[in-house]
Amino acid sequence: MDKSDLEAAVGMTRKWDAREAGREVARNTIKQLKSLPKFFLLFSTIHYKDHGGFEEFLNGVWDVLPKDTPLIGGTVRGFMNNFGCYTRGATAIAVSSSDMNVAIGYGKNTKRNPKNAAKNCSNMIKENLEKNKYNNKFLLNLISASELPEMQSIGRKKIIEPGLTPKALMKLYTFSQKVLQKGAGRDDEIVEEMINNFPDYNMIGGGTIDSGAGIISYQFFNKDILNNAVVSLAINTNKKLDVLTTHNMKKTGIEFEISKTSKDGRIIHEINGKPAFSELLKLLNWSRDLLNEDTWLQTSFYFPIGSYYNNSKTCFGPRVIGFVLGESLVTGFGSQDKNASILTIDGRGLLETIDKNLGSYSKSPSFGIIASCTTRLETMGDKLYYARDRILKYFNDKPFIVIYVGGESTYSPEKGFSYINMSFNSALFWEDN
Numbered sequence: 244m245d246k247s248d249l250e251a252a253v254g255m256t257r258k259w260d261a262r263e264a265g266r267e268v269a270r271n272t273i274k275q276l277k278s279l280p281k282f283f284l285l286f287s288t289i290h291y292k293d294h295g296g297f298e299e300f301l302n303g304v305w306d307v308l309p310k311d312t313p314l315i316g317g318t319v320r321g322f323m324n325n326f327g328c329y330t331r332g333a334t335a336i337a338v339s340s341s342d343m344n345v346a347i348g349y350g351k352n353t354k355r356n357p358k359n360a361a362k363n364c365s366n367m368i369k370e371n372l373e374k375n376k377y378n379n380k381f382l383l384n385l386i387s388a389s390e391l392p393e394m395q396s397i398g399r400k401k402i403i404e405p406g407l408t409p410k411a412l413m414k415l416y417t418f419s420q421k422v423l424q425k426g427a428g429r430d431d432e433i434v435e436e437m438i439n440n441f442p443d444y445n446m447i448g449g450g451t452i453d454s455g456a457g458i459i460s461y462q463f464f465n466k467d468i469l470n471n472a473v474v475s476l477a478i479n480t481n482k483k484l485d486v487l488t489t490h491n492m493k494k495t496g497i498e499f500e501i502s503k504t505s506k507d508g509r510i511i512h513e514i515n516g517k518p519a520f521s522e523l524l525k526l527l528n529w530s531r532d533l534l535n536e537d538t539w540l541q542t543s544f545y546f547p548i549g550s551y552y553n554n555s556k557t558c559f560g561p562r563v564i565g566f567v568l569g570e571s572l573v574t575g576f577g578s579q580d581k582n583a584s585i586l587t588i589d590g591r592g593l594l595e596t597i598d599k600n601l602g603s604y605s606k607s608p609s610f611g612i613i614a615s616c617t618t619r620l621e622t623m624g625d626k627l628y629y630a631r632d633r634i635l636k637y638f639n640d641k642p643f644i645v646i647y648v649g650g651e652s653t654y655s656p657e658k659g660f661s662y663i664n665m666s667f668n669s670a671l672f673w674e675d676n
Contacts (some may be wrong), residue, residue, distance in 0.1 A: 247674055248341050249482065250276050251610035253324045253642040255334040261295025264333055265303020272335045279309050280337035282345045282476055284383070284612070285316030285463055286646050287333040289453040297461055297468045300333070305466060312337075313347045315474040316463040317385045317451030320617040323634070323645035328627045330454075330620070336644050338610065343480040346372035349464045350473045353387050353433055354424040360473050361436035368477045369440075377479040380444040381486075381670065383612065384437055386430040386473045388450025388649035389565050389575070391457040392419035401457075401539045401566040412568045413505075424471045427509055427565070430650045431552070431576045431662045433473050438654050444477070445486045445655045447670040449614035449648030455540065455621070457565075457649075484672045486653040487603060488661040490560045490588075491596035494549060497526050497585040501550070501578075508577035510568070511548075518570035527585065544618045544665075549586040550578045552662050560663030561586050563618065575650060575664045588665070590626065593619060594633055596667045601637040608671040611643040616665045620647040 254272030258264040264287075273280065283304075291300045308314065321330035348367030350360030391401065392415075403412065420426035428450050437446065451460040462469040499522070503513035514522040524531060527546065534542055547561035563575045588596075613634075623630060634643065652662040653670075661668075 248278065248339070249609055249674065250278065250339040251336065251642045252276050253334065253336050253644055255324060255326055255329070255332060257329070257332040259294050261291040261297065261300040262303040264291060265300045266306050268333045268335050269304045269307035272337045273307060273309070276337060276339050278339040280312050280339050281343050283308060283312050283314045283335060283337045284476070285314060285333065285335045286319045286322055286644070287316070288321065288331050289318050290331050301463065301466055301468065313345055313476065314463060314465050315347050315385060315476050317474065318453060318460045320452050320455055320647040321620050322647065323627070323631050325640070325642060328631055334644055336610065336612065336642060340480065340482070342377065343478060343482070344373045344375050344377065346477045347464065348475050349462070349469060351469065351471065352424065353471050353473050354426060354429055355421050357429040357432040358436050361433045362440070364473050364475050365437060365440035368475060372477055372479065375479055377481050379480050379482060379484055380441070381478040381484050382437065382441055382444045382446040383476040383670070384434055384446060384448035384473060385462055385475070386433050386448060386450050386650070387428060387460055387462060387471045388430065388452045389428040389457065390425045390459060391566060392416060392423065392425040401536055402534060403566070403568050412571070416568055427573065428650055431652065434652050434654065434662065435660070437475065438660060441477070443656055445484055445670070446653060447486050447612060447614055447668055448652040449646055450650030452617060452649040455617065482609070482672050483606065483675050484670065485604065486655055486668070486670045487600050488651070488653045488663065488666050488668045489596050489600040490663055490666040491592045491599060492547070492549065492561050492586040492588045492665060493592070495585045495587050499526060499583055501581050501583050508579045509574055511572040511574060512570070519572050520567050520570045523572065540621055545622065546585050546587050547665055548574065548583050550583040551580040552576060552578060558659070558661050558663065561665040563664040576662055590623070593623060594629055597630060597633040600667050600669050601634065604671055606673040608638060608641055608643070609673050610641055611638060611669060611671045613643065613645040614648050614651045614668045615645050616651055617647045617649055618665050619667065
């Protein structure tokens, strides 16, 4: 970069074999840098689980990556970068700079005890982050996203038909969440705790996922492969940076009252004083036959509930329904907002979301990290290249990666905390000249 030793590079691989893929993604990234990387962010689709395994994948990366390079990452539904759009393979971004200090951390058991996981991750970062004079601060949080629970005699389904009493279903769900750690990701609770520990940091976050089945995801921390964990990267630098969330979804005119929820507001039991699932179908004018295991992504995710995040009156946006327990709706995040509506978006709106986001920055980026909802990928399908064309317009030849995740967030001391679904979230870095 002009008048600076800041370097950023993106690499990728499409190889099937895990070890070879790890070597290639590391080699293609590192060879573009003149100096040792300050950090290495690594993202992979779930495919390597069955093509050599993630241990071999990371072994391949470390065959090439300079020793002691801080590395975090995880599995994603797909990714986009300077080279194209992919739902199979791996990508990485590495950054080198003399005026940048970094530290990484992790916390385990995120679905059982999210606050404790976030505290452990924060403490590790604080212990290892060198004190310096840099004023600009950034935190990337990668968190195990929601995973479908495996319930005894029921299996792993997105729609569990009424049969057991609601009380029995909730007991099964609680057991799955606390003991088996299958259920809601609780990533919003984790980010809230990270904010408590790093209130002066700009943040972007995303939930690691698999191919969309919602069964399992993995997080990478140096040479370790984790599950049900949060991994974070902290950066202190004199480079300028900012974060932003946009979604561009519109109200359909279908308004209703959320009249009964779980204590944390994540599970909706009643809408308009009636059983939630039946009432939602009535409001949407959908038959029960329309929603099933095969059509779930093509229906419910495109018409999310619009509400404010918890008690915030500044963060309004989409809230997807992850799965149905009898008549109860398990949603992507907790909310105490009683007033809600159904939202939707078309293809043009999805593309305009990108312009509203990246077009709001006054400087051309040196590099960028973008977390986009996996449903945006599913919605665009083979038209995803139109989205990439929009992004390239802002980055030109500067390196960037877009990861498709399940649960997205940003935070800045100026804008506050934004946690919604179906969103496009950016963290951009640039030179102060």
